[in-house]
Amino acid sequence: MPTQSTASSVQNELTGPLPGHPHVHRQQGQLFVEGCSLNDLAAQHGTPLFVYSKAAMRGALAAYQRGFKGRNAQICYAMKANSSLAILQFFAQQGCGFDIVSGGELARVKAAGGDLSKVIFSGVGKTRTEMRAALEAHIACFNVESEAELSVLNEVALSLGLRARISVRVNPNVDAKTHPYISTGLKGNKFGIAHEDALSVYQRAAALPGLHVVGIDCHIGSQITEVDPYLEAMDRVLDLVAQIEAAGIPLHHIDFGGGLGIDYNGDTPPAADQLWALLLAKLDARGYGQRQLMIEPGRSLVGNAGVCLTEVLYLKAGEQKNFCIVDAAMNDLPRPAMYQAFHHIVPVLEHAAETKLYDVVGPVCESGDWLGRDRFLNVSPGEVLAVLSTGAYCVSMASNYNTRGRAAEILVEDTQAQLIRRRESIEDQLALEQLL
Ligand SMILES: *Cc1c(COP(=O)(O)O)cnc(C)c1O
Numbered sequence: 001m002p003t004q005s006t007a008s009s010v011q012n013e014l015t016g017p018l019p020g021h022p023h024v025h026r027q028q029g030q031l032f033v034e035g036c037s038l039n040d041l042a043a044q045h046g047t048p049l050f051v052y053s054k055a056a057m058r059g060a061l062a063a064y065q066r067g068f069k070g071r072n073a074q075i076c077y078a079m080k081a082n083s084s085l086a087i088l089q090f091f092a093q094q095g096c097g098f099d100i101v102s103g104g105e106l107a108r109v110k111a112a113g114g115d116l117s118k119v120i121f122s123g124v125g126k127t128r129t130e131m132r133a134a135l136e137a138h139i140a141c142f143n144v145e146s147e148a149e150l151s152v153l154n155e156v157a158l159s160l161g162l163r164a165r166i167s168v169r170v171n172p173n174v175d176a177k178t179h180p181y182i183s184t185g186l187k188g189n190k191f192g193i194a195h196e197d198a199l200s201v202y203q204r205a206a207a208l209p210g211l212h213v214v215g216i217d218c219h220i221g222s223q224i225t226e227v228d229p230y231l232e233a234m235d236r237v238l239d240l241v242a243q244i245e246a247a248g249i250p251l252h253h254i255d256f257g258g259g260l261g262i263d264y265n266g267d268t269p270p271a272a273d274q275l276w277a278l279l280l281a282k283l284d285a286r287g288y289g290q291r292q293l294m295i296e297p298g299r300s301l302v303g304n305a306g307v308c309l310t311e312v313l314y315l316k317a318g319e320q321k322n323f324c325i326v327d328a329a330m331n332d333l334p335r336p337a338m339y340q341a342f343h344h345i346v347p348v349l350e351h352a353a354e355t356k357l358y359d360v361v362g363p364v365c366e367s368g369d370w371l372g373r374d375r376f377l378n379v380s381p382g383e384v385l386a387v388l389s390t391g392a393y394c395v396s397m398a399s400n401y402n403t404r405g406r407a408a409e410i411l412v413e414d415t416q417a418q419l420i421r422r423r424e425s426i427e428d429q430l431a432l433e434q435l436l
Pocket of ligand 1: 078297
């Protein structure tokens with residue numbers, strides 16, 4: 001039997017700022033992002049609709065900037081988190097560089113007016129074409145992830161008469177048992193070079209004429225909410241810096257990657273400035289405090305700046321569950337289907353407390369197409385829900401599955417709302433194809 005409850009839900013109790021979302025708040029029963037009513041934005045622009053707060057992005061970036069005050073540090077926004085041009089333009093205007101993972105992302109940095117000399121190129125599968133484009137753009141550094149990639153990059157650089165500035169991405173193998181949620185810095189995944197092999201790989205790189213070794217890089221995972229794995233990884237990386245420099249290979253910068261988590265559901269990651277106070281103390285203690293630092297944060301700069309608005313289409317009492325069928329789906333917001341990720345879902349107009357338990361699902365023909373499970377909601381068809389914490393890894397992961405056009409995006413600053421991506425039309429989708 002579908003569960004019925006009169007207990008007031010978490011979401012209906014929310015007044016004032018929402019947890020983890022200082023720029024999303026309720027005012028006289030209506031949900032706002034900064035000074036813009038979400039109900040009004042949905043009525044004006046339709047749904048699904050992503051709405052981002054500029055103040056939230058500015059605040060998230062400011063925490064890193066405070067943490068690095070007085071240091072030689074470059075923040076390179078990991079743009080795969082949200083690569084919409086206006087978002088990139090905003091970070092470029094704030095002085096950020098970019099961590100890219102494809103030639104397409106390089107083209108986006110150019111289109112957004114970003115500074116190419118602050119671009120670093122990560123990823124395990126860079127093609128020769130992508131290498132050439134990045135070399136010709138004179139990016140800051142390639143983060144190389146294998147010996148095979150070193151050889152190819154050397155060849156490509158020589159063929160252009162250029163030298164590629166490189167870091168090697170090392171794998172600090174931070175203990176999995178104590179920190180089960182970080183995965184990319186462990187043995188047995190596809191990223192980086194094993195700690196034990198790092199010195200010999202650096203020696204090889206230093207001997208290749210098309211390469212110029214400038215730094216060292218690591219990135220231990222994503223949605224990290226504890227300090228300890230970072231501290232451990234920093235120690236392991238600094239051990240390598242000492243070894244590599246003792247072998248006569250100077251390292252101009254240390255790139256410590258990204259990965260800081262956000263509050264999706266009561267998560268309590270350290271604040272960026274507090275985390276960096278601890279990491280900088282470690283760097284200082286070991287004599288590396290004045291070295292150039294680079295970081296590659298993605299999620300923590302944009303994740304909690306965004307909400308996704310979606311209209312309730314139908315309520316359906318299933319045999320075992322109630323379903324709240326909405327017009328956003330896994331193609332718009334893939335994190336629940338991909339990672340079973342949790343996102344708060346709240347009505348944009350406040351309601352009386354009587355609620356029912358629902359699975360919130362999309363229209364896509366897959367059982368994996370759900371946005372939230374077992375949520376207490378009091379809603380009717382035609383109403384708008386806000387899916388929270390959807391600024392990162394949502395639009396940038398969106399697809400056209402089921403021939404659904406990708407959602408529109410709005411950037412809010414105070415009472416101003418600007419459309420930064422129009423809704424994708426069916427003409428947009430069909431334009432690439434040809435009949436027999
Ligand atoms: C994805 C990624 C990042 C950003 O990770 P977040 O968890 O979004 O901060 C940084 N560096 C590399 C190499 C990545 O692959």
